[in-house]
Amino acid sequence: MSGTGDGAAGELPEYAERVLAVAELIPAGRVMTYGDVAEWLHEEGQPEALPAKGGGGRRVGGPRQVGRVMALYGGAVPWWRVVRADGRLLPGSELRALAHYRDEGTPLRQAPGSADDHIPRLDLRRARWDGRDGAGEP
Numbered sequence: 062m063s064g065t066g067d068g069a070a071g072e073l074p075e076y077a078e079r080v081l082a083v084a085e086l087i088p089a090g091r092v093m094t095y096g097d098v099a100e101w102l103h104e105e106g107q108p109e110a111l112p113a114k115g116g117g118g119r120r121v122g123g124p125r126q127v128g129r130v131m132a133l134y135g136g137a138v139p140w141w142r143v144v145r146a147d148g149r150l151l152p153g154s155e156l157r158a159l160a161h162y163r164d165e166g167t168p169l170r171q172a173p174g175s176a177d178d179h180i181p182r183l184d185l186r187r188a189r190w191d192g193r194d195g196a197g198e199p
Contacts, residue, residue, distance in 0.1 A: 091190035
């Protein structure tokens with residue numbers, strides 16, 4: 062997942078519109094995990110069943126579905142604010158995301174000494190936004 066896809070031409074699926082709308086609400090310097098976005102949509106009474114991969118059954122949107130939406134359609138919204146639950150930056154887009162985080166003052170922490178890439182991680186304890194009004198300070 063690149064997190065930066067512009068999506069295909071045409072109308073977006075309703076669930077994708079909802080995910081992207083949440084991404085646009087996240088204040089600069091704050092983040093929500095894929096799971097946070099899925100939970101927020103569920104709590105707002107907005108889950109929508111999605112076709113299961115391979116055409117079987119339907120499932121309610123969860124973290125993986127949010128990630129898929131961001132990969133396919135997230136290029137027009139602040140995609141770097143919807144993140145992995147472990148705080149690691151999106152593979153393949155680390156440097157672009159890091160530039161956004163630094164510009165916005167998003168709390169970061171140093172990569173563990175065992176990390177090969179030495180790229181900072183998000184400090185989720187301080188950067189995470191719960192979706193309520195009054196974003197507060199990071």
